[in-house]
Amino acid sequence: MRFLNSKLKIENTILQNIAKKYGTPAYCYSYKQLRENINDFKKNFKSISPLICFAIKSNTNLNLIKEIKKFGLGADVVSMGELMLALKAGISPKKIVFSGVGKTSKEINFAIDKNILLINSESKSEIIEIDKIAKIKKKQVNIGIRLNPNTDAKTLSQISTGKKDNKFGVNDKTFFELVRYCKNSKNINLKCLSVHIGSQILDHKPYEKMLRILDKIIKKTQYKFDFIDLGGGMGIPYNNDKKLNYKKYHSAIKKFLKNKKSQIIFEPGRSIVGNTGVLISKVIYIKKSYKKNFIILDAAMNDLMRPALYGAVHRILPLLKRSKKSKKIYEFVGPICESTDKFTSIKNFQELKEKDFIAICDVGAYGISLSSNYNLRPKPIEILINGSKIRVVKKRQKHHEII
Numbered sequence: 001m002r003f004l005n006s007k008l009k010i011e012n013t014i015l016q017n018i019a020k021k022y023g024t025p026a027y028c029y030s031y032k033q034l035r036e037n038i039n040d041f042k043k044n045f046k047s048i049s050p051l052i053c054f055a056i057k058s059n060t061n062l063n064l065i066k067e068i069k070k071f072g073l074g075a076d077v078v079s080m081g082e083l084m085l086a087l088k089a090g091i092s093p094k095k096i097v098f099s100g101v102g103k104t105s106k107e108i109n110f111a112i113d114k115n116i117l118l119i120n121s122e123s124k125s126e127i128i129e130i131d132k133i134a135k136i137k138k139k140q141v142n143i144g145i146r147l148n149p150n151t152d153a154k155t156l157s158q159i160s161t162g163k164k165d166n167k168f169g170v171n172d173k174t175f176f177e178l179v180r181y182c183k184n185s186k187n188i189n190l191k192c193l194s195v196h197i198g199s200q201i202l203d204h205k206p207y208e209k210m211l212r213i214l215d216k217i218i219k220k221t222q223y224k225f226d227f228i229d230l231g232g233g234m235g236i237p238y239n240n241d242k243k244l245n246y247k248k249y250h251s252a253i254k255k256f257l258k259n260k261k262s263q264i265i266f267e268p269g270r271s272i273v274g275n276t277g278v279l280i281s282k283v284i285y286i287k288k289s290y291k292k293n294f295i296i297l298d299a300a301m302n303d304l305m306r307p308a309l310y311g312a313v314h315r316i317l318p319l320l321k322r323s324k325k326s327k328k329i330y331e332f333v334g335p336i337c338e339s340t341d342k343f344t345s346i347k348n349f350q351e352l353k354e355k356d357f358i359a360i361c362d363v364g365a366y367g368i369s370l371s372s373n374y375n376l377r378p379k380p381i382e383i384l385i386n387g388s389k390i391r392v393v394k395k396r397q398k399h400h401e402i403i
């Protein structure tokens with residue numbers, strides 16, 4: 001994404017033209033950025049030949065997932081709906097892992113029937129349920145057990161998942177007990193140890209710590225895991241921060257893998273799609289207030305929930321650059337009747353006028369997938385840009401579809 005002659009472009013496409021032709025709010029994704037992210041990820045971890053399972057929950061656009069599939073990625077799913085979507089995108093069941101703290105028996109039945117690679121389980125009760133269903137089906141089911149390594153991922157508390165207070169995974173004591181349970185079961189094959197300590201992790205040190213803990217636990221169990229699933233969580237720069245250092249993470253994994261024959265599984269979401277997307281929006285009104293001006297957009301928290309949900313801050317850029325700066329603080333808000341329906345406040349933004357367009361950046365992950373119809377607002381259109389080729393990958397929802 002860059003400015004050319006004051007116009008913001010994704011690849012060769014001027015976003016202002018997209019806004020005028022397709023209306024706003026609109027999600028626009030860059031195909032080249034997607035390809036670069038996947039190739040970069042693969043290149044950095046090449047020497048350990050991992051299975052890369054894209055975390056579907058980060059972006060649920062079918063056509064985008066079809067493109068991701070073409071690069072050979074599998075899928076990490078967390079519900080029956082996501083599993084159906086991954087299969088519909090043509091992803092081989094042999095590359096699909098099913099995560100999540102509470103899979104219903106309906107979901108377990110479906111996953112077993114589809115012969116997916118792994119069901120990663122997070123409790124004794126769920127493993128007993130899988131065992132029961134597998135027995136009825138007279139099948140052997142491959143599972144993983146998710147460990148809670150009690151490691152602080154040093155990320156936002158709302159997206160931290162590997163500390164002992166979090167609901168995710170099982171503690172070491174339960175882990176050992178469950179390994180024994182699986183050894184004695186005729187219908188369960190324990191294949192994998194899985195972890196996922198959180199999201200938007202920028203520092204490699206929590207991962208190093210997690211690997212040291214895994215190493216100890218594996219030694220104690222003396223069990224040969226075919227797979228070690230390290231989850232996702234690789235952080236990206238939203239503002240001025242640096243993305244996770246893949247090289248350092250990679251060398252820690254290489255060290256960890258010495259004297260082990262396991263294959264590594266990754267479940268990246270954000271790092272694959274996060275910086276591929278922008279949400280373009282129109283300034284409906286500008287409302288002057290005491291110290292700031294409210295920039296009232298046609299995009300709202302239902303379209304992009306991260307700021308309201310986690311206090312996340314996304315950069316905002318104008319689609320048309322002007323040199324004059326505003327003296328007032330601009331607070332970018334949506335029209336929804338909630339005080340948390342605001343994106344961010346910016347000082348010294350360029351002067352904006354009503355009917356101008358802006359882009360909220362880095363919304364490819366947890367953008368459309370967290371969107372809702374709150375206030376009965378139809379979901380935005382989604383567009384994939386490849387050079388100067390423009391493809392609508394999801395139509396804008398119509399009112400009659402939601403009323």
Ligand SMILES: *Cc1c(COP(=O)(O)O)cnc(C)c1O
Nearest residue numbers: 055099199232233267268269270
């Ligand atoms: C959400 C999630 C992921 C993806 O996390 P990112 O931060 O988007 O990489 C991977 N694995 C599991 C189990 C998850 O819940």
